[in-house]
Amino acid sequence: MRRFVSITMALALVVGVAACGDGDEAGAGTEVRLAGLWPLSGPNATQGTDVLHGAELAVDIVNNDHPGVDLPLAPGAGLPGLGGAPIKLITGDTQGKPEVGAGEVDRLVTTEKVAAVIGSYQSGVTLTASQRAERLGVPFVNEASSSVALTERGLKWFFRTGPTDETFARSMFDYLRARQAKGERIGTVGVFHSNDQFGNDGAGVTEKVAAEIGLPVVVNVAFDPTAADLASQVTQVRAKNPDVLFVLAYTDAAIKLMKTLDQLAYHPPALLAYGTGFADPAFASGLGELADGVSTRAAWSGEIAAKRPAAKTVAELFQQRYGAPMTENSARAFTAVLALAQAIDAAGSVEPAAVRDALRALDVPGEKTIMPWTGIRFDGKGQNTGAAGVVEQMLDGRYRVVHPADLASTEAVWPMIRARQ
Structure with missing residues (x-):
């Protein structure tokens, strides 16, 4: 099995973090700002909110000590590769409109200084939003858009954790x-x-x-x-x-x-x-x-999750926190955020190219996710080859x-x- 990132690369990136000031790198304990881009208003607001809840739970798993959850980054608090830095999720509302999604990417990257973008649920919005992220040179991790065309555009900064249509x-x-x-x-x-x-x-x-x-x-x-x-x-x-x-x-x-x-x-x-x-x-x-x-x-089932201890525990935490069962949409968002967090932790940096390289090297076995997949491994197009339905x-x-x-x-x-x- 491939390592998340080579030891040599990880050490080089950590040295780079230590040598850099408070510019684009995250030093020890500095919060890691990630963008969550979904339809939080408009006709698809219920789905967007459900996706947001899955992402929020993943952030909680990373930021706080969850020794009973058998998933990467659950034990301990924060990202150990960045001195325990917590993740801060900054949301953008696409309203379900492609042009709004692209504009929100601009705002989140240039004003909010996010290290990466997660989104955008709807394939049409993801299409334009990820193109804007590509132009800005920032990793874009898609959680739930299944259009095959998204990974056929030759983009270098786009990654999809879920299955295609x-x-x-x-x-x-x-x-x-x-x-x-x-x-x-x-x-x-x-x-x-x-x-x-x-x-x-x-x-x-x-x-x-x-x-x-x-x-x-x-x-x-x-x-x-x-x-x-x-x-x-x-x-x-x-x-x-x-x-x-x-x-x-x-x-x-x-x-x-x-x-x-x-x-x-x-x-x-x-x-x-x-x-x-x-x-x-x-x-x-x-x-x-x-x-x-x-x-x-x-891409996810509560019944199958009940047979996998970590997935069962996460589903129970979701129910307790939001008073509703975890769904396919929220489970896919949870998985995308946790995968991105592992890449940033392995890189020991929020420098865009370092995060992108760590995503390319990511290799998470299926049993270390909450999904009924063989794992998370991205091909040259940015598609997770381990995703299934x-x-x-x-x-x-x-x-x-x-x-x-x-x-x-x-x-x-x-x-x-x-x-x-």
């Missing part, structure tokens, strides 16, 4: 093959997606993987994420009646879609979502039994793992409408 798509099509093996008739698929970076990229990936395994996409409908009504778009899907409907939507649209399906009495045999709005606690609370039967991909289904108001079989906690309900009967 292609990783998720392959997990979901593996699930469909498993259902076919159990006798389910799955001959066609449809795609229903928001007309934005996240939705358009995800739709393209879905069509690509479907073609590889020989499942025709008989309908592909894009919708305006701000649309007040989705009846006409749902009617287009119903006319083709696919055996499986893939959906990419944020919370408001996800809730609106489920209500529209009910109003039109249209129930596809299976609905497979790409997380996002379907992973928001507001999805289940806003729909009640109408949410039952929906399936979604996930599972498939969950909403049953009786909570998501249960249904795929893969070795991690499943229950059998899937098919067709989905049976889950409400």
Whole structure:
């Protein structure tokens, strides 16, 4: 296994910190300022706040002594590589708007003097915000945006800890093959997606993987994420009646879609979502039994976390602190912040190039995370090659793992409408 950073490099960086004054380097005990960039107002504020809570908990794990948590940097207080320096998380509100996100990167880097940026939940915002960070020469660590295009731009300062939509798509099509093996008739698929970076990229990936395994996409409908009504778009899907409907939507649209399906009495045999709005606690609370039967991909699961001591403890701490269960979104933010903290600690510096090099060298085994992954290791494009996904289904108001079989906690309900009967 690779070391987090070579001993020679670490020593050189520590010497550099000691020799530098109070400029861009962090000396012993000096706080490390990190930016957290999420939609804290606007239509996606509930998801943004959930992501923020995961990041805040990771900062608490680093800054305070948590000897009972078996994760890097949990025992002891602060970053030992920087003399016990604490992390200070400085937030920026994207409002869910790409141009606002880019402007916030400017403010956070030039005025707040942050060492790195974490964000921005929505792929479209992450696209522009990370380009601004690239221009400024500051590491940008993405926690939850899954658009494949984000790591195909040749950026040198961009890192994504979570899976891509292609990783998720392959997990979901593996699930469909498993259902076919159990006798389910799955001959066609449809795609229903928001007309934005996240939705358009995800739709393209879905069509690509479907073609590889020989499942025709008989309908592909894009919708305006701000649309007040989705009846006409749902009617287009119903006319083709696919055996499986893939959906990419944020919370408001996800809730609106489920209500529209009910109003039109249209129930596809299976609905497979790409997380996002379907992973928001507001999805289940806003729909009640109408949410039952929906399936979604996930990078984290409370059920799987319960089998891993550190993840179970972190989930319990999250519940105690925020009075709500940890979600996929908050778990991914927690993981991104902790990964960045390990890189800064290994570098012994907040100098941007040193942090970037330490991120490139990072090698965290899966058991030292709270995720059901093989670990955190970035490839040349900045993508974590250890990230993976599972498939969950909403049953009786909570998501249960249904795929893969070795991690499943229950059998899937098919067709989905049976889950409400």
